[in-house]
Amino acid sequence: MTATVLIMAKAPEPGRVKTRLCPPLTQHEAAAVAAAALTDTLTAAGATPGVRRVLALSGDLDQALGATMIRSALAGFTVIAQRGVGLAERIVNAHLDSGPGPIFQVGMDTPQLTSELIMDAIRELQGGDGPDAVLGPAVDGGWWGLGLRHAEQVAPVGQVRMSTRDTGSDTLAALRAGGLRIGLLPALRDVDTIDDAAAVAAAAPGSRFADLVGTLTGPAAR
Known part of the structure; x- marks a missing residue:
């Protein structure tokens, strides 16, 4: 069965995304960073062969910074609206709406993501004796990637408190x-x-994200 790469993202609207980057960035700059991160993530998924690609979006892309750039990277994607109250419920619904599986979900916060990392996760899920699920831990205690053999296996995630150091x-x-x-x-x-932005930019040289972060945080930026 064809695997699905699911990206959960917010439309990069100023004041709505990456607000913890402010200060030193302005809300407009933080949204531009989010747009670059999302575009790099879409590009990595777009370079992954033999998969379905779904963007589960919160917000209005027409109001977002970088909308033209993002739409260009969305070629070959199905775009669905996030639904539910709270992030955990939206994650569960996005998997169910994107099923039947296997599904590998990422967000827009790891622009250093590569198609190789995506494929490694999918191979784990498609292997006959492999795990039922894969989880990519984040260094802050959260997670950056979640893969499931079957969409309905996401149900336990609905009970998890998101955005904490124990997530x-x-x-x-x-x-x-x-x-x-x-x-x-x-x-x-x-x-x-x-x-985080500076460290991730260093890990993804040549990416849109790294180039933009360099212009905003380099010696000549301020």
Whole structure:
């Protein structure tokens, strides 16, 4: 069965995304960073062969910075609206709306993501004796990637409190309590603070994200 790469994202509207980058960035600059991160993530998924591609979007792309750039990177994607109250419920619904599986979900906070990382996760899920789910831990205690053999296996995630330092371990525990065998992916750093942005830019040289962060935080930026 064809695997699906699912990207969960907010439209990069100023004041709505990456607000922890402010200061030192302005809300407009933070939204531009988010647009670059999202575009790089879409590009990585677009370069992954033999998969379906779905963007589950919150917000209005017409009001976003970089909308033309993002729309160009969306070639070959199906775009669906996020639905639900709270991030955990929206994640569950996005998997169910994108099923039947296998599904590998990422967000827009890891622009260093590569098609190779995506393919490694999908191979784990498609292997006959592989795990039921894969989880990519984030260095801040959250997670950057979640893969499931079957969409309905996402149900335990709905009970996890998101955006805490324990979200990664809590998600792992919830999936295991649901009877799933888990494979762990490499840990990545996601972009929340300006220090995160600089570190991730260094890990993704030549990307849109790295180029933009360099212009905003380099010696000549301010």
